[in-house]
Amino acid sequence: MPHILTLIAAPGALDPALVSKVRGALDALGAAPGTPDWLAEREAVDIPFADAAAEQAAAAARAVLAGAPVDAIATPAEGRRKRLLVADMDSTIVTSETLDEIAAYAGLKEKIAEITRRSMNGELDFHQALVERVGMLAGLDVSALEATWAETAMMPGAAELVATMRANGAICCLASGGFTFFTGRVAAKLGFHHHVSNVLLIEDGKLTGKVVEPVFDRNAKLSTLKQLATDNGLALAATLAVGDGANDLDMIQAAGLGVAYRAKPVVAASARARVDHTDLLALLYMQGYRRAEFVGGA
Numbered sequence: 122m123p124h125i126l127t128l129i130a131a132p133g134a135l136d137p138a139l140v141s142k143v144r145g146a147l148d149a150l151g152a153a154p155g156t157p158d159w160l161a162e163r164e165a166v167d168i169p170f171a172d173a174a175a176e177q178a179a180a181a182a183r184a185v186l187a188g189a190p191v192d193a194i195a196t197p198a199e200g201r202r203k204r205l206l207v208a209d210m211d212s213t214i215v216t217s218e219t220l221d222e223i224a225a226y227a228g229l230k231e232k233i234a235e236i237t238r239r240s241m242n243g244e245l246d247f248h249q250a251l252v253e254r255v256g257m258l259a260g261l262d263v264s265a266l267e268a269t270w271a272e273t274a275m276m277p278g279a280a281e282l283v284a285t286m287r288a289n290g291a292i293c294c295l296a297s298g299g300f301t302f303f304t305g306r307v308a309a310k311l312g313f314h315h316h317v318s319n320v321l322l323i324e325d326g327k328l329t330g331k332v333v334e335p336v337f338d339r340n341a342k343l344s345t346l347k348q349l350a351t352d353n354g355l356a357l358a359a360t361l362a363v364g365d366g367a368n369d370l371d372m373i374q375a376a377g378l379g380v381a382y383r384a385k386p387v388v389a390a391s392a393r394a395r396v397d398h399t400d401l402l403a404l405l406y407m408q409g410y411r412r413a414e415f416v417g418g419a
Contacts, residue, residue, distance in 0.1 A: 125201070126168045126178050127160075129192045129396075129403045135163045139189065144168055146181045161412035165403075169198065175393070190398040194407045196378060201409040203378055204355050206286050207346045209364030210297035210304055210318070212241075213382050214311070214401075216274045219303050220254055226265035227258055241366030242385040247298060248336045255321065259330025263323055266302050273303065275311065278401030283311045284417025285405055286361075292353055296342045298368050300332075312417075317345055339368040346372045363404060364388070380404060 126147065128140060140157055147154040152173035159166045170178055175195035182193035211218045224233035233254045240250035283293050297304050297318040308316035320333040335341070342364075350360050362369070362376035365384040373379035373392050381392035382401070389395050396403045405415060 123198055124170050124173075124175055124178065124195055125198050125409070126154075126170060126182055126193060126195045127165065127407045127409075128168070128182065129165045129194070129399045129406050130163075130190060131399065132161070132164045135166065135191060137163070139186070139191070140166055140168070143182045143185050143193070146185045147173070147178060150177060150181050152178055152181075160406050160410070164412065165406040167409065170195075192396050192399050192403055194380075194394045194396075194403070196394070196407060200358055200377070201407075202289060202291075203286070203359055203361035203408060204291050205346075205349055205353060205360040206283070206291055206293045207296050207342070207349065207360065207362045207372060207376070208282075208294070208313075209342075209366065209369045209382075210295055210307060211299050212365045213363060213369075214276055214279045214295060214307060215303075216276050217272075219269055219273060219299050222269045222272065223258065223261070223265050224254070226268060227261050229257055233257060241368070243367030243370075243387045247338045247368045251298065251319070251332065251336055251338075255328070255332050256330045258328050261328045263326050263328065265328075266321075270303060270306055273307075275307075276401055278403070278405075280311055280417045281415045282401045282404055283313060285410060285415050287312055287314075288416045292349060294345065294349055296337075296345045296372070298337060298339075298342075298366075315349070317341070339371050342369060343371040343375055346375060361404065361408070363401075378407070380407075 144154045150173050152170040155169035157166045179195040221234040224230045239245045293313045294315040295304050295308050295313045300321050304316035304318040319337045322329040322331045358377035360376045361378045362372040363380040363382050380394045381388045382396050
C-alpha cells in the first residue's frame with residue numbers, strides 16, 4: 122500500500138467503531154483500505170490505502186470524524202521515519218510565547234501579545250513586528266528573562282519526540298523566531314543537536330530594545346532546514362518540520378513531512394499535515410512509531 126492514514130486521539134479515546142467508519146469512508150472513496158494496525162491501543166492506528174490521493178483520504182476521514190478530537194494524517198508509506206527534525210519553539214515545543222511572557226514584566230503583555238498574534242497569523246511583517254515588540258522592552262532588567270524561563274513549560278510529548286528521533290538516528294534542530302536565551306536552554310533540556318534564533322542585545326544587565334541583525338525569520342527557518350539536510354546528506358523528503366505560525370509556513374511546505382501544530386488558521390489551511398487535537402506524540406505516530414518504541418519523557 123503506497124499510503125498510510127494515521128488516526129490519533131488522547132490515550133484510550135480512539136473508538137474502534139470510529140476507526141471502522143473511517144475505513145468505510147476510504148472504501149467508498151475507492152482507496153482500497155487495508156487492515157488497521159494499532160500503534161497504541163485505542164490511541165493511534167494506521168490504515169494503509171492505495172488508490173486515492175493523501176489529501177482526499179485525510180479529508181474523507183475528517184468528514185467522518187465530524188469534529189471529534191481525533192487527528193487524521195495521510196502520508197506516503199515509504200520513508201515515513203524522518204532523519205531530520207526542525208521545530209519551532211514558541212507554542213510548539215514550549216507551551217507559551219516567550220516574548221509575550223517577558224512583556225508581562227514590563228506591564229505590556231496584552232499589547233505585545235496582540236502584535237504577536239497578528240504576526241503569527243501572517244497579518245504583519247515578522248521582522249517589523251519583532252523589532253517593534255523588542256523595542257518596547259528597552260530598559261527591562263535581564264532578570265525578567267530568568268523569571269520567564271523559570272515559568273516556561275515544555276509541550277506535552279516534546280521530550281519523547283526529540284529523544285525518540287535522536288535514538289533512531291535523526292538530527293534535531295530548534296529553529297525559532299524567539300531568542301537564543303530560551304532556545305539554548307530548551308535545546309539543552311530536551312536534547313536538540315542545534316538551536317538557532319535571534320539574539321537579544323543586553324547592556325549593563327538591561328535589554329537595549331534591539332536584536333542582532335539579520336533577524337532570524339521565515340526565510341532563515343527555510344534556509345536552516347535546507348542547509349541541515351544538505352550538511353547531513355539528506356533529501357528534503359527525509360525531513361520533518363513543525364510549527365504553528367506564519368513564519369513557519371515556508372519550512373513546513375518544503376519538508377518531506379510538514380506539520381501545522383495547533384496552528385494559526387493561515388498555517389493550518391496550507392499545511393499537508395495538521396495536528397489540531399493531540400500533542401507532539403502525534404509526530405511520532407505519523408512516522409509509524411509504536412508507543413512501545415517511544416524514548417524519554419515522564
